[in-house]
Amino acid sequence: MDEAAKNLGAAGYSCLIANDKPGAVADEDVVVAAQETRTENDPDGGVSLVALSHGVVMRDLVGETLQVAGDTVRQLGLGVRTSPADGGADWIVRQQRPGVGGYVVFGRVVTLILEEPEQPVTVPDLIGHTETDAAAMVKQAGLVYVQRVRKDGKRPGRVVSQQPQPGELVVRGTTVSADIRREPVPPTPPPTTVVPTTPPTSRAVVHTVVPDLVGSLESTARQAVGVARLKFQSRVVRPGNAPGIVLKQQPRAGAEVAVGTLVVVDVTRAPQPKLVPVPDLLNRSEADARGAVEGAELVFDLIAGEDSAGRERHVVSQQPHAGDLVPTGATVTVEVVANESSWPPWLVPLLLGTAVLAVALASRIQNLRRPKLPADPVPQVTATGRLTPGTQRIHESGPAHRIRVNAHLDRGHQHLQEKTDEHQ
Numbered sequence: 287m288d289e290a291a292k293n294l295g296a297a298g299y300s301c302l303i304a305n306d307k308p309g310a311v312a313d314e315d316v317v318v319a320a321q322e323t324r325t326e327n328d329p330d331g332g333v334s335l336v337a338l339s340h341g342v343v344m345r346d347l348v349g350e351t352l353q354v355a356g357d358t359v360r361q362l363g364l365g366v367r368t369s370p371a372d373g374g375a376d377w378i379v380r381q382q383r384p385g386v387g388g389y390v391v392f393g394r395v396v397t398l399i400l401e402e403p404e405q406p407v408t409v410p411d412l413i414g415h416t417e418t419d420a421a422a423m424v425k426q427a428g429l430v431y432v433q434r435v436r437k438d439g440k441r442p443g444r445v446v447s448q449q450p451q452p453g454e455l456v457v458r459g460t461t462v463s464a465d466i467r468r469e470p471v472p473p474t475p476p477p478t479t480v481v482p483t484t485p486p487t488s489r490a491v492v493h494t495v496v497p498d499l500v501g502s503l504e505s506t507a508r509q510a511v512g513v514a515r516l517k518f519q520s521r522v523v524r525p526g527n528a529p530g531i532v533l534k535q536q537p538r539a540g541a542e543v544a545v546g547t548l549v550v551v552d553v554t555r556a557p558q559p560k561l562v563p564v565p566d567l568l569n570r571s572e573a574d575a576r577g578a579v580e581g582a583e584l585v586f587d588l589i590a591g592e593d594s595a596g597r598e599r600h601v602v603s604q605q606p607h608a609g610d611l612v613p614t615g616a617t618v619t620v621e622v623v624a625n626e627s628s629w630p631p632w633l634v635p636l637l638l639g640t641a642v643l644a645v646a647l648a649s650r651i652q653n654l655r656r657p658k659l660p661a662d663p664v665p666q667v668t669a670t671g672r673l674t675p676g677t678q679r680i681h682e683s684g685p686a687h688r689i690r691v692n693a694h695l696d697r698g699h700q701h702l703q704e705k706t707d708e709h710q
Contacts, residue, residue: 287303287316287317287318287338287340290318290321291338292339295335295565298336299334299336300335300336301335301338301358302324302335302336302337302338303337303338303340304320304337304338304339305339305340305392305393305598306340306392307340307390307392308392310361310362310363311342311361311362311363311392313630315342315343315362316340316341316342317340317341317342317343317389318339318340318341318389319339319340319341319342319389319391319392320338320339320341320389320391321336321337321338321339321679322337322339323335323336323337324336324337335503339391339392340391340392341389341390341391341392342363342364342389342390342392342397343360343387343388343389343390343395344382344384344385344386344387344388344389344390345358345362346382346386347379347382347398348379348380348381348382348386349378349379350378350379351375351376351377351378351379352368352373352374352375352377352378352379352398352400353375353376355379355398356398357619359396359398362390362479362533363392363393364390364392364393364395364396365393365394365395365396365397366396366398367395367396367397367398368397368398368400369397369399369400370400373400374402375404376402377401377402377403378400378401378402379398379399379400380400381398381399381402382396382397382398382399382464383396383397383399383704384396384644387507397471404456404457404458405710406455406519407427407428407429407455407456407457407460407683408427408454408455409427409429409448409450409451409452409454409455409456409460409462410423410424410426410427410452410462411452411453412445412448412452412462412464413423413445413446413448413452414444414445415444415445416443416444416445417433417443417445417466418466419447420448420454420464424462428458428459429456429458429460429461429462430459430461430462431461431462431464431527432461432462432463432464433463433464433466434449434463434464434465434466434533439652442467442468443466443467443468444466444467445464445465445466446465446466446467447460447464447465447656448463448464448465448691449462449463449524450462451507457470465533466578466676471479492515492544492545493542493543493545494514494515494516494542494543494544495514495540495541495542495543495545496514496516496535496537496539496540496542496547496549497510497511497513497539498535498540498543498664499511499532499535499539499549499551499555500532500533500534500539501531501532501534502531502532503530503531503532504532504553505521505530506532507520507532507535507551508520511549515545515546516543516545516546516547516548516549517546517547518547518548518551518553519548519549519550520550520551520552520553521550521551521552521553522552522553522554522555523552523553523554524555525554525555525556525558525682528554528556529553529555529556530553530554530555530559531553531554531704532551532552532553533551533552533553533554534551534552535549535550535551535552536549536550536551537549559613559614560606560613560614561611561612561613561614562582562583562584562611562612562613562614563582563608563609563610563611564582564584564604564606564607564608564609564610564611564612564618565578565579565581565582565608566608566609567579567601567608567620568601568602568603568604568608569600569601569602570600570601571598571599571600571601572588572598572599572600572601572622575601575604575620575622575659579618579620579701582614583614583615583619584612584614584615584616584617584618585615585616585617586618586620587617587618587619587620588622589617589619589620589621591635598624599622599623599624600621600623600642601621601622601624602621602622602623603620603621604619604620604621605618605619605620606617606618618702629700697709
Protein backbone atom coordinates (compact mmCIF):
# COMPACT_ATOMS: atom_id res chain seq x y z
CA MET A 287 0.00 0.00 0.00
CA ASP A 288 2.83 2.42 0.81
CA GLU A 289 4.52 1.67 -2.50
CA ALA A 290 1.26 2.24 -4.44
CA ALA A 291 0.63 5.59 -2.69
CA LYS A 292 4.19 6.70 -3.46
CA ASN A 293 3.79 5.89 -7.18
CA LEU A 294 0.46 7.77 -7.36
CA GLY A 295 1.97 10.82 -5.67
CA ALA A 296 4.82 10.84 -8.20
CA ALA A 297 2.21 10.87 -11.00
CA GLY A 298 0.39 13.86 -9.47
CA TYR A 299 -2.54 12.02 -7.88
CA SER A 300 -3.79 12.25 -4.34
CA CYS A 301 -4.27 8.91 -2.57
CA LEU A 302 -7.20 7.80 -0.38
CA ILE A 303 -7.32 4.54 1.65
CA ALA A 304 -10.83 3.11 1.21
CA ASN A 305 -10.82 0.35 3.86
CA ASP A 306 -8.93 -1.07 6.82
CA LYS A 307 -6.92 -4.28 7.22
CA PRO A 308 -8.41 -6.92 9.59
CA GLY A 309 -6.22 -7.46 12.60
CA ALA A 310 -6.03 -11.24 12.12
CA VAL A 311 -4.39 -10.95 8.66
CA ALA A 312 -0.59 -10.83 8.53
CA ASP A 313 0.90 -7.62 7.09
CA GLU A 314 2.94 -9.52 4.50
CA ASP A 315 -0.29 -10.96 2.99
CA VAL A 316 -1.91 -7.54 2.43
CA VAL A 317 -1.81 -6.03 -1.09
CA VAL A 318 -3.72 -3.35 -3.06
CA ALA A 319 -6.66 -5.43 -4.30
CA ALA A 320 -8.64 -2.64 -6.07
CA GLN A 321 -8.38 1.05 -7.04
CA GLU A 322 -11.02 3.60 -8.03
CA THR A 323 -10.75 7.19 -9.29
CA ARG A 324 -12.96 9.73 -7.50
CA THR A 325 -13.55 13.47 -7.91
CA GLU A 326 -13.83 15.58 -4.78
CA ASN A 327 -15.15 19.21 -4.81
CA ASP A 328 -13.24 22.01 -3.06
CA PRO A 329 -13.21 25.86 -3.35
CA ASP A 330 -10.63 25.72 -6.14
CA GLY A 331 -12.57 23.22 -8.25
CA GLY A 332 -12.69 19.46 -8.62
CA VAL A 333 -9.79 17.33 -7.30
CA SER A 334 -9.10 13.83 -8.60
CA LEU A 335 -8.42 11.18 -5.96
CA VAL A 336 -7.50 7.51 -6.30
CA ALA A 337 -9.14 5.27 -3.68
CA LEU A 338 -7.03 2.19 -2.82
CA SER A 339 -8.61 -0.86 -1.13
CA HIS A 340 -6.74 -3.37 1.02
CA GLY A 341 -7.07 -7.06 0.14
CA VAL A 342 -5.23 -10.37 -0.38
CA VAL A 343 -4.18 -12.68 -3.21
CA MET A 344 -6.53 -15.66 -3.52
CA ARG A 345 -4.99 -19.01 -2.60
CA ASP A 346 -5.55 -22.43 -4.23
CA LEU A 347 -8.38 -24.20 -2.40
CA VAL A 348 -9.29 -26.85 -5.01
CA GLY A 349 -9.02 -30.35 -3.58
CA GLU A 350 -9.34 -29.19 0.05
CA THR A 351 -12.26 -30.13 2.28
CA LEU A 352 -14.90 -27.51 3.01
CA GLN A 353 -13.74 -27.23 6.62
CA VAL A 354 -10.08 -26.55 5.67
CA ALA A 355 -10.99 -24.20 2.79
CA GLY A 356 -13.50 -22.27 4.90
CA ASP A 357 -11.00 -21.74 7.72
CA THR A 358 -8.40 -20.51 5.21
CA VAL A 359 -10.81 -18.00 3.62
CA ARG A 360 -11.93 -16.65 6.99
CA GLN A 361 -8.32 -16.25 8.13
CA LEU A 362 -7.80 -14.02 5.06
CA GLY A 363 -10.59 -11.70 6.20
CA LEU A 364 -13.07 -12.87 3.53
CA GLY A 365 -16.56 -14.36 3.57
CA VAL A 366 -17.55 -17.84 2.35
CA ARG A 367 -20.43 -18.93 0.10
CA THR A 368 -20.86 -22.61 -0.86
CA SER A 369 -22.68 -24.34 -3.70
CA PRO A 370 -24.59 -26.43 -2.82
CA ALA A 371 -25.29 -24.60 0.41
CA ASP A 372 -25.91 -27.79 2.43
CA GLY A 373 -22.51 -29.40 1.72
CA GLY A 374 -20.88 -31.26 4.60
CA ALA A 375 -17.56 -30.37 6.20
CA ASP A 376 -15.89 -33.32 4.42
CA TRP A 377 -17.07 -32.29 0.95
CA ILE A 378 -14.30 -31.42 -1.52
CA VAL A 379 -13.79 -28.03 -3.23
CA ARG A 380 -14.05 -28.67 -7.00
CA GLN A 381 -13.92 -25.04 -8.12
CA GLN A 382 -13.43 -21.59 -6.55
CA ARG A 383 -14.35 -18.02 -7.45
CA PRO A 384 -12.21 -15.89 -7.63
CA GLY A 385 -9.56 -18.26 -8.96
CA VAL A 386 -6.03 -18.80 -7.74
CA GLY A 387 -3.98 -15.58 -7.85
CA GLY A 388 -6.97 -13.24 -8.02
CA TYR A 389 -7.09 -10.07 -5.91
CA VAL A 390 -9.92 -9.94 -3.38
CA VAL A 391 -10.85 -6.88 -1.24
CA PHE A 392 -11.32 -7.52 2.47
CA GLY A 393 -14.91 -8.35 3.33
CA ARG A 394 -15.77 -9.74 -0.12
CA VAL A 395 -17.26 -13.22 -0.48
CA VAL A 396 -15.45 -16.24 -1.99
CA THR A 397 -17.67 -18.85 -3.69
CA LEU A 398 -16.68 -22.52 -3.27
CA ILE A 399 -18.18 -25.11 -5.66
CA LEU A 400 -18.36 -28.42 -3.74
CA GLU A 401 -18.71 -32.08 -4.64
CA GLU A 402 -19.56 -34.98 -2.35
CA PRO A 403 -16.57 -37.27 -1.66
CA GLU A 404 -16.71 -40.73 -3.16
CA GLN A 405 -17.49 -43.58 -0.82
CA PRO A 406 -14.76 -46.25 -0.61
CA VAL A 407 -15.26 -49.56 -2.44
CA THR A 408 -14.50 -52.97 -0.92
CA VAL A 409 -12.15 -55.11 -3.01
CA PRO A 410 -13.86 -58.45 -3.83
CA ASP A 411 -12.21 -61.80 -3.04
CA LEU A 412 -11.00 -63.26 -6.35
CA ILE A 413 -8.91 -66.17 -5.00
CA GLY A 414 -10.01 -69.49 -6.56
CA HIS A 415 -12.32 -67.90 -9.16
CA THR A 416 -11.86 -68.24 -12.90
CA GLU A 417 -10.45 -65.38 -14.88
CA THR A 418 -13.87 -64.62 -16.42
CA ASP A 419 -15.66 -64.54 -13.03
CA ALA A 420 -12.88 -62.45 -11.45
CA ALA A 421 -13.11 -59.84 -14.22
CA ALA A 422 -16.90 -59.63 -13.81
CA MET A 423 -16.64 -59.26 -10.01
CA VAL A 424 -14.10 -56.44 -10.31
CA LYS A 425 -16.17 -54.60 -12.91
CA GLN A 426 -19.34 -54.92 -10.82
CA ALA A 427 -17.52 -53.33 -7.85
CA GLY A 428 -16.64 -50.28 -9.97
CA LEU A 429 -12.95 -51.22 -10.20
CA VAL A 430 -10.58 -51.94 -13.10
CA TYR A 431 -9.44 -55.55 -13.72
CA VAL A 432 -5.89 -56.27 -14.87
CA GLN A 433 -4.41 -59.75 -15.34
CA ARG A 434 -0.87 -60.09 -14.11
CA VAL A 435 1.63 -62.95 -14.35
CA ARG A 436 0.43 -66.45 -15.24
CA LYS A 437 1.71 -69.26 -13.01
CA ASP A 438 1.91 -73.01 -13.49
CA GLY A 439 -0.43 -75.11 -11.37
CA LYS A 440 -2.86 -77.98 -11.11
CA ARG A 441 -5.95 -75.78 -11.58
CA PRO A 442 -5.31 -73.69 -14.68
CA GLY A 443 -7.30 -70.54 -15.21
CA ARG A 444 -7.84 -69.88 -11.47
CA VAL A 445 -6.82 -66.78 -9.50
CA VAL A 446 -4.07 -67.62 -6.99
CA SER A 447 -3.27 -64.11 -5.65
CA GLN A 448 -4.44 -60.53 -6.04
CA GLN A 449 -3.49 -56.96 -5.24
CA PRO A 450 -5.08 -55.08 -3.40
CA GLN A 451 -6.01 -57.81 -0.94
CA PRO A 452 -9.65 -58.92 -0.46
CA GLY A 453 -11.65 -56.65 1.84
CA GLU A 454 -9.44 -53.55 1.45
CA LEU A 455 -11.24 -50.20 1.01
CA VAL A 456 -10.19 -48.33 -2.13
CA VAL A 457 -11.59 -45.48 -4.23
CA ARG A 458 -13.77 -46.27 -7.24
CA GLY A 459 -11.72 -46.89 -10.38
CA THR A 460 -8.75 -48.47 -8.58
CA THR A 461 -6.91 -51.17 -10.55
CA VAL A 462 -7.15 -54.75 -9.20
CA SER A 463 -4.47 -57.13 -10.49
CA ALA A 464 -4.88 -60.92 -10.43
CA ASP A 465 -2.40 -63.77 -10.85
CA ILE A 466 -3.80 -66.67 -12.94
CA ARG A 467 -2.54 -70.26 -13.10
CA ARG A 468 -1.74 -71.59 -16.56
CA GLU A 469 -1.02 -74.96 -18.14
CA PRO A 470 2.44 -76.39 -17.33
CA VAL A 471 4.95 -75.61 -20.08
CA PRO A 472 7.22 -78.28 -21.57
CA PRO A 473 10.81 -78.46 -20.36
CA THR A 474 13.13 -75.82 -21.70
CA PRO A 475 15.18 -77.13 -24.62
CA PRO A 476 18.94 -77.04 -24.26
CA PRO A 477 20.74 -73.98 -25.55
CA THR A 478 21.35 -74.02 -29.29
CA THR A 479 24.24 -72.52 -31.11
CA VAL A 480 23.46 -70.43 -34.16
CA VAL A 481 26.09 -70.47 -36.90
CA PRO A 482 27.11 -66.89 -37.49
CA THR A 483 26.54 -65.43 -40.93
CA THR A 484 29.32 -62.91 -40.53
CA PRO A 485 32.46 -63.25 -42.57
CA PRO A 486 35.13 -65.56 -41.14
CA THR A 487 37.25 -62.58 -40.23
CA SER A 488 34.67 -61.29 -37.67
CA ARG A 489 34.14 -62.81 -34.20
CA ALA A 490 31.24 -65.31 -33.97
CA VAL A 491 28.27 -64.41 -31.66
CA VAL A 492 26.74 -67.38 -29.77
CA HIS A 493 23.01 -67.18 -29.01
CA THR A 494 20.88 -69.04 -26.46
CA VAL A 495 17.20 -69.27 -25.51
CA VAL A 496 15.90 -67.55 -22.34
CA PRO A 497 14.30 -70.18 -20.02
CA ASP A 498 10.80 -69.74 -18.54
CA LEU A 499 11.30 -68.58 -14.95
CA VAL A 500 7.84 -67.30 -13.94
CA GLY A 501 6.38 -69.21 -10.96
CA SER A 502 9.67 -70.86 -9.95
CA LEU A 503 11.79 -70.22 -6.87
CA GLU A 504 14.49 -67.58 -7.08
CA SER A 505 17.22 -70.20 -6.48
CA THR A 506 15.82 -72.45 -9.23
CA ALA A 507 15.57 -69.50 -11.61
CA ARG A 508 19.17 -68.50 -10.88
CA GLN A 509 20.35 -72.02 -11.64
CA ALA A 510 18.37 -72.19 -14.91
CA VAL A 511 19.79 -68.84 -16.04
CA GLY A 512 23.30 -70.07 -15.30
CA VAL A 513 22.74 -73.25 -17.32
CA ALA A 514 21.63 -71.09 -20.25
CA ARG A 515 24.91 -69.12 -19.91
CA LEU A 516 23.09 -65.91 -19.02
CA LYS A 517 23.48 -63.41 -16.18
CA PHE A 518 20.91 -63.26 -13.38
CA GLN A 519 19.52 -60.29 -11.42
CA SER A 520 16.50 -60.24 -9.09
CA ARG A 521 14.35 -57.40 -7.80
CA VAL A 522 12.02 -57.64 -4.79
CA VAL A 523 8.76 -55.99 -5.79
CA ARG A 524 6.02 -56.81 -3.26
CA PRO A 525 5.03 -59.23 -0.48
CA GLY A 526 3.44 -62.55 -1.38
CA ASN A 527 2.06 -65.72 0.14
CA ALA A 528 5.36 -67.49 -0.66
CA PRO A 529 8.55 -65.38 -0.63
CA GLY A 530 11.10 -65.73 -3.41
CA ILE A 531 8.66 -66.64 -6.23
CA VAL A 532 9.40 -65.19 -9.69
CA LEU A 533 6.51 -63.01 -10.86
CA LYS A 534 7.95 -61.49 -14.04
CA GLN A 535 11.06 -61.78 -16.20
CA GLN A 536 12.82 -59.72 -18.83
CA PRO A 537 13.68 -60.83 -21.54
CA ARG A 538 10.59 -63.00 -21.90
CA ALA A 539 10.71 -66.79 -21.93
CA GLY A 540 11.75 -68.33 -25.27
CA ALA A 541 13.51 -65.20 -26.55
CA GLU A 542 16.76 -65.81 -28.40
CA VAL A 543 19.53 -63.64 -26.95
CA ALA A 544 23.30 -63.54 -26.94
CA VAL A 545 25.17 -65.55 -24.35
CA GLY A 546 25.88 -63.41 -21.25
CA THR A 547 22.70 -61.32 -21.59
CA LEU A 548 21.32 -60.06 -18.26
CA VAL A 549 17.98 -61.61 -17.24
CA VAL A 550 16.08 -59.50 -14.67
CA VAL A 551 13.29 -61.10 -12.62
CA ASP A 552 10.78 -59.68 -10.12
CA VAL A 553 10.30 -61.85 -7.04
CA THR A 554 8.01 -61.73 -4.01
CA ARG A 555 9.28 -60.96 -0.56
CA ALA A 556 8.18 -62.28 2.82
CA PRO A 557 5.34 -60.32 4.46
CA GLN A 558 6.33 -57.96 7.25
CA PRO A 559 5.72 -59.44 10.72
CA LYS A 560 3.09 -57.89 12.94
CA LEU A 561 4.69 -56.20 15.99
CA VAL A 562 2.88 -56.04 19.34
CA PRO A 563 3.97 -54.51 22.69
CA VAL A 564 4.85 -56.91 25.51
CA PRO A 565 2.37 -56.50 28.42
CA ASP A 566 3.54 -55.58 31.94
CA LEU A 567 3.44 -58.81 34.00
CA LEU A 568 5.35 -57.90 37.20
CA ASN A 569 3.50 -58.69 40.49
CA ARG A 570 0.60 -60.27 38.57
CA SER A 571 -0.64 -63.76 39.31
CA GLU A 572 0.43 -66.63 37.10
CA ALA A 573 -3.06 -67.06 35.60
CA ASP A 574 -3.45 -63.32 34.99
CA ALA A 575 -0.01 -63.09 33.34
CA ARG A 576 -0.72 -66.10 31.13
CA GLY A 577 -3.99 -64.57 29.95
CA ALA A 578 -2.33 -61.22 29.17
CA VAL A 579 0.47 -62.87 27.14
CA GLU A 580 -1.84 -65.14 25.17
CA GLY A 581 -4.26 -62.24 24.58
CA ALA A 582 -1.42 -60.34 22.87
CA GLU A 583 -0.85 -63.30 20.49
CA LEU A 584 2.39 -64.26 22.25
CA VAL A 585 3.65 -67.55 23.77
CA PHE A 586 3.76 -67.87 27.59
CA ASP A 587 6.88 -69.64 28.95
CA LEU A 588 7.22 -70.41 32.70
CA ILE A 589 10.70 -71.13 34.12
CA ALA A 590 9.68 -71.80 37.77
CA GLY A 591 8.69 -75.27 39.04
CA GLU A 592 5.46 -76.32 40.73
CA ASP A 593 4.86 -75.21 44.33
CA SER A 594 4.41 -78.25 46.54
CA ALA A 595 2.33 -76.30 49.04
CA GLY A 596 -0.14 -75.30 46.35
CA ARG A 597 0.17 -71.61 47.15
CA GLU A 598 -0.67 -68.90 44.64
CA ARG A 599 2.32 -67.55 42.68
CA HIS A 600 3.10 -64.13 41.22
CA VAL A 601 5.54 -62.87 38.57
CA VAL A 602 8.86 -61.39 39.74
CA SER A 603 10.65 -61.01 36.36
CA GLN A 604 9.92 -61.17 32.65
CA GLN A 605 11.81 -61.25 29.36
CA PRO A 606 11.34 -59.33 27.05
CA HIS A 607 10.59 -56.26 29.17
CA ALA A 608 7.19 -54.58 29.29
CA GLY A 609 6.55 -52.30 26.31
CA ASP A 610 9.12 -53.94 23.98
CA LEU A 611 7.81 -54.47 20.43
CA VAL A 612 8.08 -58.12 19.36
CA PRO A 613 6.49 -60.08 16.48
CA THR A 614 3.34 -62.07 17.17
CA GLY A 615 4.15 -65.63 18.21
CA ALA A 616 7.28 -64.58 20.13
CA THR A 617 7.95 -66.23 23.52
CA VAL A 618 7.64 -64.24 26.76
CA THR A 619 9.57 -65.95 29.58
CA VAL A 620 8.45 -65.20 33.15
CA GLU A 621 9.69 -66.23 36.60
CA VAL A 622 7.15 -66.76 39.37
CA VAL A 623 7.49 -67.34 43.11
CA ALA A 624 4.96 -68.53 45.66
CA ASN A 625 3.31 -65.91 47.88
CA GLU A 626 4.36 -65.93 51.55
CA SER A 627 0.78 -66.44 52.59
CA SER A 628 -2.31 -67.34 50.68
CA TRP A 629 -4.47 -65.38 53.17
CA PRO A 630 -6.19 -62.32 51.73
CA PRO A 631 -4.68 -59.00 52.95
CA TRP A 632 -7.77 -58.04 54.97
CA LEU A 633 -7.91 -61.28 57.06
CA VAL A 634 -4.93 -60.63 59.40
CA PRO A 635 -6.17 -57.20 60.66
CA LEU A 636 -9.63 -58.72 61.21
CA LEU A 637 -8.26 -61.57 63.36
CA LEU A 638 -6.12 -59.18 65.46
CA GLY A 639 -9.07 -56.88 66.07
CA THR A 640 -11.27 -59.81 67.12
CA ALA A 641 -8.62 -61.00 69.61
CA VAL A 642 -8.35 -57.55 71.24
CA LEU A 643 -12.14 -57.32 71.64
CA ALA A 644 -12.28 -60.82 73.21
CA VAL A 645 -9.60 -59.95 75.82
CA ALA A 646 -11.38 -56.70 76.74
CA LEU A 647 -14.73 -58.51 77.11
CA ALA A 648 -13.25 -61.22 79.34
CA SER A 649 -11.64 -58.61 81.63
CA ARG A 650 -14.97 -56.75 82.00
CA ILE A 651 -16.85 -59.95 82.90
CA GLN A 652 -14.23 -60.80 85.56
CA ASN A 653 -14.57 -57.34 87.16
CA LEU A 654 -18.37 -57.68 87.31
CA ARG A 655 -18.11 -61.01 89.16
CA ARG A 656 -15.64 -59.69 91.81
CA PRO A 657 -17.44 -58.76 95.20
CA LYS A 658 -17.37 -55.09 96.22
CA LEU A 659 -15.52 -54.23 99.53
CA PRO A 660 -16.99 -51.63 101.93
CA ALA A 661 -15.26 -48.28 101.93
CA ASP A 662 -13.11 -47.28 104.94
CA PRO A 663 -14.99 -45.06 107.39
CA VAL A 664 -13.96 -41.43 107.29
CA PRO A 665 -13.70 -39.75 110.69
CA GLN A 666 -16.01 -36.81 111.07
CA VAL A 667 -14.91 -33.93 113.41
CA THR A 668 -17.30 -31.16 114.36
CA ALA A 669 -16.91 -28.17 116.70
CA THR A 670 -19.87 -26.28 118.14
CA GLY A 671 -19.96 -22.99 120.03
CA ARG A 672 -17.08 -20.61 120.61
CA LEU A 673 -13.75 -22.04 121.69
CA THR A 674 -12.22 -20.57 124.86
CA PRO A 675 -8.42 -20.36 125.13
CA GLY A 676 -6.96 -22.92 127.45
CA THR A 677 -10.04 -25.14 127.27
CA GLN A 678 -9.76 -28.40 125.38
CA ARG A 679 -12.75 -29.77 123.60
CA ILE A 680 -12.77 -33.20 122.16
CA HIS A 681 -15.23 -34.62 119.69
CA GLU A 682 -14.37 -37.73 117.80
CA SER A 683 -16.02 -39.80 115.13
CA GLY A 684 -14.89 -43.17 114.02
CA PRO A 685 -13.26 -46.11 115.77
CA ALA A 686 -9.64 -45.25 115.07
CA HIS A 687 -9.10 -41.55 115.89
CA ARG A 688 -9.20 -39.15 118.83
CA ILE A 689 -8.77 -35.44 118.14
CA ARG A 690 -7.69 -32.70 120.61
CA VAL A 691 -8.37 -29.11 119.68
CA ASN A 692 -6.41 -26.32 121.49
CA ALA A 693 -7.62 -22.75 120.95
CA HIS A 694 -5.77 -19.47 121.71
CA LEU A 695 -6.14 -15.84 120.71
CA ASP A 696 -3.49 -13.75 118.95
CA ARG A 697 -4.29 -10.03 118.32
CA GLY A 698 -7.90 -10.58 117.57
CA HIS A 699 -7.36 -13.76 115.51
CA GLN A 700 -8.50 -17.15 116.62
CA HIS A 701 -6.21 -20.09 115.82
CA LEU A 702 -7.03 -23.78 115.99
CA GLN A 703 -4.35 -26.42 116.35
CA GLU A 704 -5.35 -30.02 115.66
CA LYS A 705 -3.57 -33.00 117.16
CA THR A 706 -4.55 -36.56 116.44
CA ASP A 707 -3.79 -39.63 118.58
CA GLU A 708 -4.21 -42.95 116.77
CA HIS A 709 -5.93 -45.72 118.79
CA GLN A 710 -4.89 -49.33 118.57
